[in-house]
Amino acid sequence: MTTSPSVIVFDVNETLSDMSPMAGRFTDVGAPAHLAKQWFASLLRDGFALTAVGASRPFAEIGADALRTVLQGIDLDRDLDEAVDHVLAGFGSLPVHPDVPDGIRALRDEGRRLVTLTNGSTAVSERLLTSAGVRDRFEALLSVEDAGIWKPARGAYEYAARTCGTEPADMLLVAVHPWDIDGAARAGLRTAWIDRAGTPYPQAFTPPTIRATGLTDLVPQLA
Template sequence: MNARPHVVIFDVNETLIDMEPLRARFEDVGLSGEQLPTWFASVLRDGFALTVSGGFAEFARIGADVLKGMRLQDKAVDHVLSGLAGLRVHPDVPDGMRSLREAGIRLFTMTNGSAATTAGILRREGLLDLVEATLDVSGPRAWKPARAAYEYAVGLAGVVPAQAALVAVHPWDVHGAQRAGLSGAYLDRRGVPYPDTMSAPHLTAPDLRALAALWR
């Protein structure tokens, strides 16, 4: 499964983009910075809950609902969510993406967030030309790790799942991609153990630069 894929599909939030600067936005509105991980896990929880029970909502709407559950008013909700568009990529990402392109691999992004936000950030970083398309789950109306989300992305890329690799820092995303027939690459920037309850990643690397080297 270490064979070089034809297509690489990147998860976006935390995988390409560093979300830590959002902590300051939480503190701006009177929350604790420690509530950032609670918020993000809760947004994913609720997005997955809708997908598993037959429903769909976009990330920003669920993100707002969870912030309202943390007792924020509309203006404060907007302040936190508007921070998403200003985030930056992790330092290893530009080299890693360029290295994959130089190896002839086609690149896509597929996020549970917003494709437009992804495109805006990649454009500002000078990386948008490296990707063929920025995709999100509003197309399939199913959040990753549902099979339909991966099938949507590989379908738009015009390849079969076995020709594509999903790259993510989130084990559930690697697990779901592998279940859908893609290969899975786990980026382990923080050096934490991969969960026993999910299928082991086909590839693991400490960052995107190191992962790209495995596929050269």
């Protein structure tokens, strides 16, 4: 990159948080563990369907809706409402990935401004980063709830740029999700795709500016 971005915008779910414990929330209520991934894909599918028509609903509401559909017909060990509450509560106690604390500290030590931008709630980001001991490295935790539209719509990234008092071109979006990389690139941001698992990058989406295997691997690529 010719000039280095001054503001780094992090996606939260799966990019900073390790969502694998969500599978245990499904087995807790008597449902198969593999439903966790189907549910999360369904949640985003439905959220993006609304984004495509210019509408927006809270992440937790879409998540509860999608969960009721995914759990339909499963012989749960408790009431459906209780099962939905138990699974959704899992968002509140996820750990960060092992590379996150060191990566965040190193990027902040370089003098970069760090923010988050999530399709979820800021409360979840707040708990996640506080428990990981790096909350104080972020100058703001942003949610699309204040943008009025979810990522990957352009308006969500523009909201983040406006809030940070900068231009999209001076921001770097860091995410594990190709749809987020694609949306940010179309909105004029530079992008870093975090690929911890060696997954192929989908051909249909705009490729990232940078590829890294974790946040600590991202740091030297930005120097």
